[in-house]
Amino acid sequence: MAKGLFIFDGNIGMTPELRWQPANDRSNGEARPLLKFNVKYDRLIKTQDPERPYEDKGGFWVDISYWGRDAEALSKLLQKGMRVRIEGELRIDVWEDKNNPGQMTSGMALTASLITIMAQRVDAVLLKSHNNQGRIITQPLNLNFK
Numbered sequence: 736m737a738k739g740l741f742i743f744d745g746n747i748g749m750t751p752e753l754r755w756q757p758a759n760d761r762s763n764g765e766a767r768p769l770l771k772f773n774v775k776y777d778r779l780i781k782t783q784d785p786e787r788p789y790e791d792k793g794g795f796w797v798d799i800s801y802w803g804r805d806a807e808a809l810s811k812l813l814q815k816g817m818r819v820r821i822e823g824e825l826r827i828d829v830w831e832d833k834n835n836p837g838q839m840t841s842g843m844a845l846t847a848s849l850i851t852i853m854a855q856r857v858d859a860v861l862l863k864s865h866n867n868q869g870r871i872i873t874q875p876l877n878l879n880f881k
Contacts, residue, residue, distance in 0.1 A: 744777075818855050
């Protein structure tokens with residue numbers, strides 16, 4: 736059965752949380768990292784108002800789960816407010832509302848297959864060499880990809 740791929744850009748809404756799932760048969764007896772956070776999918780439309788050049792027309796929050804091997808490294812990089820591109824399988828989750836016991840609520844959730852940090856808010860990059868010593872690139876990043 737084919738799965739639908741949903742690709743979108745948005746801002747991280749909460750500090751990503753890294754959890755370690757216990758080892759099981761499916762993970763070949765190894766604990767697996769799980770990175771959880773949410774992202775606001777914003778459907779921005781250009782306006783004529785110079786004070787508000789864009790208006791959100793129907794955006795929504797998506798709960799992200801990422802099981803990749805690099806989840807631990809990503810947990811150290813990703814921050815609230817960071818612009819990211821997410822790719823994965825979108826679904827609707829249903830759960831009991833914390834504030835109204837007995838009431839069910841629903842929302843969008845996505846199991847990510849790829850997380851990309853967008854360059855809009857990146858000021859510097861720290862690269863690790865093979866001997867694990869970092870070096871900072873101090874030259875301004877040329878992010879003009881036209």
